[in-house]
Amino acid sequence: MALLDLLGRRWALRILWELRDGDSLTFRDLQARSGNISSSVLNDRLRELREAGIVSSPPPGGYQLTPAGHALLRALEPLDAWAKGWSARPADPSETERS
Numbered sequence: 001m002a003l004l005d006l007l008g009r010r011w012a013l014r015i016l017w018e019l020r021d022g023d024s025l026t027f028r029d030l031q032a033r034s035g036n037i038s039s040s041v042l043n044d045r046l047r048e049l050r051e052a053g054i055v056s057s058p059p060p061g062g063y064q065l066t067p068a069g070h071a072l073l074r075a076l077e078p079l080d081a082w083a084k085g086w087s088a089r090p091a092d093p094s095e096t097e098r099s
Contacts, residue, residue: 003072006052011037011045016065019055020073024062 006012011034018033019025025033031042046063049055054069065073 003052006048006054009045009048011041012049015042015045015049016054016069016073019063019065019069022064022070024058024064026062030063 014034014037015030018030027039027042027046030046031037031039034042046055046057049069050057053066054072055063056066057063
């Protein structure tokens with residue numbers, strides 16, 4: 001699966017976001033932090049992210065980002081900055097034209 005296809009799948013980016021601090025989180029922790037994600041979808045996404053080398057599941061348990069996962073989040077920082085600016089724009093596009 002191509003990386004952009006994986007990242008476009010429902011909940012994939014949310015899982016990465018929840019793992020961003022570097023702490024190892026259990027399945028239940030991730031599920032609680034991710035709101036309404038079902039166990040089966042979370043399990044599928046974690047499997048896909050592990051297969052892509054973005055997330056690892058080191059002993060004794062839990063999930064964390066791999067070095068590649070951390071690098072991916074750093075690469076997404078400009079997109080996050082753009083999204084924050086986009087969300088702060090006026091609701092009416094004509095407002096931007098007047099400024």
